Amino acid sequence: MAASLSASRYGLETVDVYRKLKGWNKLDEDWAECAGVSTTTLRRFWEGRRIQQTYFQAICQAVGLEKWESIVDKRALVGSCSAQLDERETGNQQEKERLTGEVVLQTSVSTPVETSECNQEQEFSVAQQVRKAFTARPVSLDSPFYVERPPIESNCYNEIEEPGALIRIKALRQMGKTSLTNRILAHARSQNYRTVRLNLRQAERAVLSNLDKFLRWFCANVSSQLHLEPMLDPYWDETLMGSMISCTTYFQAYLLEQIDSPLVLSLDEVEWIFEYPDIAQDFFPLLRNWYEEANNLEIWQRLRLVVVHSTEVYIPLKIHQSPFNVGLSVELPEFSLKQLVDLARRHGLDWSELQVQPLMAMLGGHPFLVGLALYRISCQDITLEQLLKTAPTESGIFIDHLRRHLFSLQQNPELAMVFKKVVTTDSSVQLEPMQIYQLQRMGLVQLNGNEVRPRCNLYRQYFCDLL
Template identity: 50%
Template sequence: MTVEELLDAVERILQNRPLDSIQWFVLYQSWLGKTYDEMAEGTGYGSNYIKQIGSQLWQDLSEATGERITKKNLHLVLSKYLQGISKQQNQPQEQQFNKKFRFTRLDPNFFSGGKMEFPSGPLPAGSTLYINRPPLEQLICSELIQPGCLIRIKAPKKTGKSSLLNQMIAYAKEQDYQIIYLDFQEADEEVFTSLDKFLRWFCIYVTRQLNLFPCLDDFWDTDMGSKVSCKIYFEGYLLQYIASNPVILALNEVQRVFEHPNIAQDFLPMLRFWHEQAKQDQTWQKLRIVVVHTTEIYVPLKLNQSPFNVGITITLPPFTLNQVQDLALRYGLEWAADSQGIKRLESLQAMVGGHPYLVSLALYHLSGEKMTLEMLLETASTPMGIYTQHLRELLNLLQKEPELMSAMQQVMASNEKVELDAIAAYKLESMGLVQLNGNQACIMCELYRLYFSQQLVKL
């Protein structure tokens, strides 16, 4: 049973009764075989609380089905439930969303002169090429309506973070929420020279997004410090002037802040403090914070200071084979609809590991009918292949940082997972080159293994 079928089954069983974000999280993680302790590590909740949520969920499902459902027999019982439900063959499965949290599905024209647009950059909200990865979208939408929430979205570059963020912003606008979008890639390097300069830039940027006039000097007090001044500015000015509806503070490319420990060690705990203020102060409940970044934080922070062990964490997984098939059909590749087509797509999945950008690039070229799948795969890691520019960019990045090149060579030299320096491991993960289990790294996909084994030998 796929995740889409799981969500469909649960929706049918509970007769469209919505689950909240933590219930969706426990259901999905249980389906993946995670223990309650493992689930607790990625959230701000204790394992006992997670277990209570799970126990109640299994009880609700048991009462609705008339058959005892536990964490251990979840696969078996729900699979049996789905038997007999006829499904159309040769059609892409439409993702089953809880109606309360369904994103608007627009139908934009993606063709210009009969040609599909080249995959580059985030997909706009409502794009027919956007592939849902349930239950992540439901988790985000249901969490956004919680006062003072903090959501973290983490994934390597070119794996769909910004596209997901666009979908989330569109949903928030439907709820009449105000949006503040800030991409730290836009900041000049000079902004990061001191905490005071950074926080003043941050406040002015947010003020402009809210169409207000900056008046920092009325609230800034050097004796009280930059963090307190920033808090007072938000509390006494910005949050007072916005409407009663919530405001979403969407912070993209936050890993740029990680590169400046003098800023990160104060700014990140400040975000956590704001989130915790919402538990006791209605003014701060208006503010919902979304933090998007490519890698884990590698600036040492105390556990009670990090914003990344509170709120909810969304980690984007690679595309499944069914999702690759869905996207292939949206690209107009009719041969992908049947079981034979699935088998052909398995070879693409094996080459790129479900990496969203690499999959999309392949399907774009196949939709142009200028090459076959077999030819595409045969040349994938060579200078004649469709990935040559992408691969060269990654190689250039490695060559600029010798410690990363050295770490990559360690990964390539072993068939097992390799223990790496934490910062090097996180940076390689940020680039999408490796998968991590702690600081242990292995190569992300066969394409990278083939290409870098050739290039590193040359070097």
């Protein structure tokens, strides 16, 4: 019988801290999608009710909590074992005490263990490895399912070692930006660099009400992650120096002086700032200025920037003030046919290119959709033929993913009509810049010059009749 777990009160408080760092609400659809669960399962989790162990683990790992075992309600586990023992009418009190005192959880780093509930030896099959990998997205550093895109990884590792480096990673949603960034930061740590990762979506609307509040929030968060006490006031004078110079002074005279090694600062979801032009018009030139200062002052060579975004830059920035036209530019492509064949084999599927082609015709090289397909097929939940037949339907395995997009479009009827035009037109369609931005942000379209087309045939088939 599959193990079911619930979180303790302390555990829920711990997850809540990680949730806020991600900028997610408790029933966030992005969280559910990343964990591969429904929002109903998320709700059960927050209510302290039992859910399957694989779902429990996936929810924790998706939010960044790797030591998920520490938040399990052990009392509920003990009660569960006692009830099972009573049902079996063992009558052996000594055995009952042993079992209730030695509940063993299956962890993500070991093979399934033989517990007192089940004495049958279990084999750690390819399917179980796949399940572990899929529920632990982004792809973990030691996962055999991470698909490299040469020479992107090696270029990034080399660039981050350059004084004053700036790496710009742009790709649609669910293309592997986070997994690549994790590897860049891991490489930096292997060089004994300090690393800070800040998701700009965490900035609340109140923080984004003016530049000074935002830059103070920015500096305080970087300080906190470096385990340094925020010391803003001695370096900050909005009236005489202005917020931008105050922020620069704080980094130069305090943060960079307090560390004795390079600092890699990764900024995720910077497109969130595009929606606040008053902030963007000053913040992005500030980043560009820091990059340029590495040519003038040695201390700024310690700062290495990684800027991650999902859309084109649609805010007007002067060429010499933009951080989006300097440094190393990285655009993550979709998986190629050969990469899909290789990934299928890693999932235990001995497929040829000919067998993979129908899957690619439906999903393109979309990493998340392809990963979900191979995951379900390798677990023998569905065959390739069944998957392709039901993919764009309500009974298909992608329905949760598709419904989330449908719901978002229904909240914006004007955008829904625009996307209907895209999916019902055989050729690429020219749209307004803001329309492209909105659809790109959702990950629904690919950009070809100034025109767009559906990101994959699955989207074309599903939304064609529903919009």
